[in-house]
Amino acid sequence: MGVRFWDESVKIASEDVKIEFVQGRPVSINGKSLEAVALMDEANKIGGRHGLGMADQIENRIIEAKSRGIYEAPGMALLFIAYERLISAIHNEDTIANYHAEGRRLGRLLYEGRWLDPQSLMLRESLQRWVASAITGEVTIRLRRGDDYSIINTTGPHLSYHPEKLSMERTEDAAFGPGDRIGQLTMRNLDIADTRAKLEMYASQGQLGDGQFQLIKEIEAE
Incomplete structure (x- = not known):
């Protein structure tokens, strides 16, 4: 071909x-x-x-x-x-993740000749319907x-991507812009700060050493 x-x-x-x-x-x-x-x-x-x-x-x-x-x-x-x-x-992202996971499972079942098995029918129905x-x-x-x-x-009629609504440029009446992004990053940094605090706690307990983030011993019982 x-x-x-x-x-x-x-x-x-x-x-x-x-x-x-x-x-x-x-x-x-x-x-x-x-x-x-x-x-x-x-x-x-x-x-x-x-x-x-x-x-x-x-x-x-x-x-x-x-x-x-x-x-x-x-x-x-x-x-x-x-x-x-x-x-x-x-x-959206989570739907696509499920689609890929279920698709890999369905592909494996097809490879094994199980196209009409109940588990294959369940996966096919889910992927086709949703x-x-x-x-x-x-x-x-x-x-x-x-x-x-x-x-x-x-x-297409069902696209979730709308450039006029989401732009990092100066777009009039945009639903999301640079100012919103700054706020989102600020909120995201809260979780990063929490993670940093946990790493410092692990280090103080001797679980992390030499900056390699490697578990070196169990937490000692109090």
Whole structure:
């Protein structure tokens, strides 16, 4: 599917591609609506022209032995870039953390052939209902060689990122500005001061030595 992007004699021109998602599902490429199989085929062709999604990995097998594999998934890599961009633009930090944790667990179950196990169904339902359902929008990506790309534009009806509301510059009617940031840093410093006091307490009790923050003995019973 992919070209020899590591070979400098292979000419690869940059290319812009626009991916659209509706409720977590890719529905069009470059403005052309496609059903699932045709869309993946088109994504493979586009990504393959640039050598996107090639990986040389040394990994763990289920039999607890190491193996080396050369993987090629240009279409999945292309869709993944766009999907992750929308995830980061729409959901908050904690939701994204849960999405990554549950995604890794689901990936492991899939690797073990447990796609229809109850735990897989639970994870899939959670991710589809609370994460994917909000992923509607378009991402424009400029592809170059291999995994070298730039995100050109991100749009959608549910983006949490609003530059006009959050700016460190002089933005009229901004909900958050430089003055607010100073106040936030002041409040954050309270916790840092508390932590410093605890470190000084640990040092006075002999738990820290030589500034290395290494536990050197248990707290003596009073």
